[in-house]
Amino acid sequence: MNNMDLSKKFEDYLHTLKWKNEPEGLYEAISYILQLGGKRIRPQLVLLSNQILNGNVNDAMPAAAAIELFHNFSLIHDDIMDNAPLRRGKKTVHQKFDTNTAILSGDAALIFCYEELLKLPADKVSAAIKLFNKTALEVCEGQQFDMLFENKSTVSVDDYLEMIRLKTAVLLGCALQLGAMLADANSIQQELMYEFGMQMGVAFQLQDDILDTFGNTETFGKQVGGDIIQNKKTFLLLKAFELANLEQQKVLADWLTKKEFDNVEKVEAVKNIFNQIGVRKIAETEMEIHFQKAIHAVHQQFINDEKKNRLIAFASALMKREK
Amino acid sequence: MNNMDLSKKFEDYLHTLKWKNEPEGLYEAISYILQLGGKRIRPQLVLLSNQILNGNVNDAMPAAAAIELFHNFSLIHDDIMDNAPLRRGKKTVHQKFDTNTAILSGDAALIFCYEELLKLPADKVSAAIKLFNKTALEVCEGQQFDMLFENKSTVSVDDYLEMIRLKTAVLLGCALQLGAMLADANSIQQELMYEFGMQMGVAFQLQDDILDTFGNTETFGKQVGGDIIQNKKTFLLLKAFELANLEQQKVLADWLTKKEFDNVEKVEAVKNIFNQIGVRKIAETEMEIHFQKAIHAVHQQFINDEKKNRLIAFASALMKREK
Numbered sequence: 332m333n334n335m336d337l338s339k340k341f342e343d344y345l346h347t348l349k350w351k352n353e354p355e356g357l358y359e360a361i362s363y364i365l366q367l368g369g370k371r372i373r374p375q376l377v378l379l380s381n382q383i384l385n386g387n388v389n390d391a392m393p394a395a396a397a398i399e400l401f402h403n404f405s406l407i408h409d410d411i412m413d414n415a416p417l418r419r420g421k422k423t424v425h426q427k428f429d430t431n432t433a434i435l436s437g438d439a440a441l442i443f444c445y446e447e448l449l450k451l452p453a454d455k456v457s458a459a460i461k462l463f464n465k466t467a468l469e470v471c472e473g474q475q476f477d478m479l480f481e482n483k484s485t486v487s488v489d490d491y492l493e494m495i496r497l498k499t500a501v502l503l504g505c506a507l508q509l510g511a512m513l514a515d516a517n518s519i520q521q522e523l524m525y526e527f528g529m530q531m532g533v534a535f536q537l538q539d540d541i542l543d544t545f546g547n548t549e550t551f552g553k554q555v556g557g558d559i560i561q562n563k564k565t566f567l568l569l570k571a572f573e574l575a576n577l578e579q580q581k582v583l584a585d586w587l588t589k590k591e592f593d594n595v596e597k598v599e600a601v602k603n604i605f606n607q608i609g610v611r612k613i614a615e616t617e618m619e620i621h622f623q624k625a626i627h628a629v630h631q632q633f634i635n636d637e638k639k640n641r642l643i644a645f646a647s648a649l650m651k652r653e654k
Numbered sequence: 655m656n657n658m659d660l661s662k663k664f665e666d667y668l669h670t671l672k673w674k675n676e677p678e679g680l681y682e683a684i685s686y687i688l689q690l691g692g693k694r695i696r697p698q699l700v701l702l703s704n705q706i707l708n709g710n711v712n713d714a715m716p717a718a719a720a721i722e723l724f725h726n727f728s729l730i731h732d733d734i735m736d737n738a739p740l741r742r743g744k745k746t747v748h749q750k751f752d753t754n755t756a757i758l759s760g761d762a763a764l765i766f767c768y769e770e771l772l773k774l775p776a777d778k779v780s781a782a783i784k785l786f787n788k789t790a791l792e793v794c795e796g797q798q799f800d801m802l803f804e805n806k807s808t809v810s811v812d813d814y815l816e817m818i819r820l821k822t823a824v825l826l827g828c829a830l831q832l833g834a835m836l837a838d839a840n841s842i843q844q845e846l847m848y849e850f851g852m853q854m855g856v857a858f859q860l861q862d863d864i865l866d867t868f869g870n871t872e873t874f875g876k877q878v879g880g881d882i883i884q885n886k887k888t889f890l891l892l893k894a895f896e897l898a899n900l901e902q903q904k905v906l907a908d909w910l911t912k913k914e915f916d917n918v919e920k921v922e923a924v925k926n927i928f929n930q931i932g933v934r935k936i937a938e939t940e941m942e943i944h945f946q947k948a949i950h951a952v953h954q955q956f957i958n959d960e961k962k963n964r965l966i967a968f969a970s971a972l973m974k975r976e977k
Contacts, residue, residue: 441764449783449787
């Protein structure tokens, strides 16, 4: 099956999950966020990994659903914590319903992950839940670190990389490893799939940081400079602080503490410091290191070149690169 | 082992669970709420049921921990939703830490439930998680119904009984059934244990409603009349509305819509209507029906009288009755 067939099969599977009407709001909120769409990257990774390692994708389908449900659980709760009004251009769950319903719907979505994992072949259930739990706790840790960083004056670049590994990257690794596990792959194959996903996830998040500041509005799809306006502690900002001379540090600190400012002016000024220090290049190099680690993990798999290319093509598409 | 030994053994087990220090707050919040104490009724029920049906309580210990963790997860999230400042006389988690930490710590506590359930004997893991998931979703449903009822003008007594069954009672049933399941009890024994716990839970909640209005402050431990002051839709109030004549309905409705009032005066006036209608007696009868159903489920078990009496004694102690 090609990626499009896998994708279609997954949507069909998702539609077989039935959401009760009562109590009002509870399950409706889960169904609402699921139908907002999104790229379904994570379930795709479960199925792709599974197929490439000769699994039966029907067996892996509940794992794909569990991973997508978990992703949506984390979106529901993160959006509350971040006070986010919009998600994929539509109201977030706590805006569409209310905060209490969003807390409870997130909880219910998390429980449903385990309902899905119980549908896996009996001999796989425990190992799958074990990996899932480890990952789920790491994602919570990543989100907590992210929130703590907001109020912390000194965050190192290493702390930041560890935070994005936990918050974003491990779930991609988990998705790929689950697919491999369900294809009866051995532990080395499983770990290589995990490594592929995890490194790809870090590269992807770094790219997101770079594009937020240096992308162009048309292809990025979000407002460019949003991270700068909000003082978000991204790789770029943290690296800039690390390498700035005293004068540059002062200018940066001034912009970060200003309560009133013109958005365009602030973005230009901070970008100017970034350019002086050359943090874009440093971030691109860091991103490239992780991307190459991901590719390296693919090349270590005992699979034919066609299959390797399929994994690499997925990663390249995710990074919006020409292969 | 007597109840005190079981209790001690459970606390020892809880202490073996290690909570990481990082990220700050995340696991500390779980450890904080666990050490606030509480009566540990639910884990006690797991172990008691297990022992009475000749299980090895060591095998059941992780299930007891899972149930206690789940209870604490639900307290953390419910306290956010209810805006509760205090729990067991101490700050609630979202007050002690912050709301975002409380959301995430609750999530992590829920994930830890499954970590515990994975520690059960391999042949029991799936069945235990299945029962746990069903119960966990029902508890979420109960909480959602409870919140919906707050803004609903007409709630029937039957709706209310179903809500407390979901929100409170099924977890006691689940605890007892898990204990039985882990003792290799057959499905009838398991269901009778579930029924015992579930009916006891409904009776317990009804008693709580009655004591909140008719208890005396010294033995109740909370402010008497709190439910009336807050217009809480309890069994008493809903039943009173159901049976009130037009004049009584008007007086009740007046007190419920008053924005400013003297607490003592309101409690006296509403109690006065309750007494005219006789809702205390009706609530006590309803409570007694559920308590007797619980006792009946015990008597149907194929266990000796000493064991039956031990279960009944537990229920009686919970209801603060002389046996």
